[in-house]
Amino acid sequence: MMEEKGRENGVAAMKACYRRFDPAAYLQYNYTPPRADFTRKDSIVPWKLACLHRAFTEGDMSGELLVDIGSGPTLYQVMSGCEVFSKVLLTDFLEVNRQELRRWLQDEGQCSLDWTPYLQHVCKLEGRRPSAWTEKAAKLRQVVADILPIDVHCSQPLAPDALPSVGADCLVSCFCLESVSPDLAAFTRALGHIGKLLRPGGHLMLIGALGESYYFAGPGVRIPVVPLNEAQVCTSLKESGYTLIRLEVYTLTQDMRVGVDDVTGVFFVKAKKD
Ligand SMILES: C[S@@+](CC[C@H](N)C(=O)[O-])C[C@H]1O[C@@H](n2cnc3c(N)ncnc32)[C@H](O)[C@@H]1O
Numbered sequence: 001m002m003e004e005k006g007r008e009n010g011v012a013a014m015k016a017c018y019r020r021f022d023p024a025a026y027l028q029y030n031y032t033p034p035r036a037d038f039t040r041k042d043s044i045v046p047w048k049l050a051c052l053h054r055a056f057t058e059g060d061m062s063g064e065l066l067v068d069i070g071s072g073p074t075l076y077q078v079m080s081g082c083e084v085f086s087k088v089l090l091t092d093f094l095e096v097n098r099q100e101l102r103r104w105l106q107d108e109g110q111c112s113l114d115w116t117p118y119l120q121h122v123c124k125l126e127g128r129r130p131s132a133w134t135e136k137a138a139k140l141r142q143v144v145a146d147i148l149p150i151d152v153h154c155s156q157p158l159a160p161d162a163l164p165s166v167g168a169d170c171l172v173s174c175f176c177l178e179s180v181s182p183d184l185a186a187f188t189r190a191l192g193h194i195g196k197l198l199r200p201g202g203h204l205m206l207i208g209a210l211g212e213s214y215y216f217a218g219p220g221v222r223i224p225v226v227p228l229n230e231a232q233v234c235t236s237l238k239e240s241g242y243t244l245i246r247l248e249v250y251t252l253t254q255d256m257r258v259g260v261d262d263v264t265g266v267f268f269v270k271a272k273k274d
């Protein structure tokens with residue numbers, strides 16, 4: 001009883017932190033140079049986009065539905081998957097993030113970030129000319145079917161009728177679970193909750209921060225993060241009913257440590273639901 005109360009308080013405290021999340025600041029801190037520098041081979045952006053491209057295109061994917069868990073205001077995470085799955089659902093806890101995504105998808109302008117360099121880079125990975133980015137943008141706008149509210153701390157994170165009864169064919173989730181969980185146990189529980197949205201044999205692409213204990217989501221908006229290492233990620237995956245296919249790690253170079261967080265590395269996981 002006391003333990004359950006403690007869990008609820010920890011989750012509630014995390015949710016309170018997110019009331020001040022600033023999408024535009026978050027994008028500026030993480031998705032513009034020096035972190036998002038396409039001219040540098042050792043930049044983290046080409047590495048992450050290459051991990052996603054390889055994972056989506058190596059021939060073991062099947063099905064129609066891809067769900068992005070905790071999309072935030074970002075789209076890079078589905079730029080490869082949108083060529084493989086005919087239906088994509090984006091999800092986030094905050095309406096301000098769902099609005100940011102809607103603005104881009106409805107091509108209304110006033111977006112907080114220009115995703116063109118990301119679209120062009122993914123086109124290059126696909127062997128297409130960079131100018132095909134307009135076709136990729138159109139494809140993404142065509143396959144994204146909805147932008148839904150989600151809470152990974154609920155045993156049923158989405159509305160009951162959000163997915164087909166069998167579940168999604170693939171999940172992708174980037175920098176979400178460790179950034180919204182008060183501790184490792186909550187991270188592992190959340191991993192299990194989203195696993196229930198995935199059909200058996202479906203794939204999970206999980207990207208996250210290693211060694212991170214906080215990040216800023218706006219001026220003075222400091223959000224605690226569960227500091228993870230590779231072994232903890234692997235143990236949580238196993239405990240939550242996944243089989244690891246591949247784990248890749250990127251260690252941030254000193255110049256990418258820009259004061260907006262204390263992340264030391266980024267992991268990329270491709271796993272399969274048992
Ligand atoms: C660090 S951001 C990650 C955003 C994006 N996926 C990326 O790759 O940058 C974490 C996201 O989790 C969302 N979030 C916060 N609490 C959540 C919850 N309980 N369930 C699902 N998402 C949540 C936040 O609104 C935010 O968009």
Ligand SMILES: O=S(=O)(c1ccc2c(c1)CN[C@@H](CF)C2)N1CCSCC1
Pocket residue numbers: 030031032035036044045048175176179209212215261263266
């Ligand atoms: O890996 S990043 O540097 C990155 C991107 C996002 C985040 C972090 C790091 C660390 N703090 C997280 C807090 F949740 C958010 N990167 C930014 C440029 S595009 C590829 C991803």
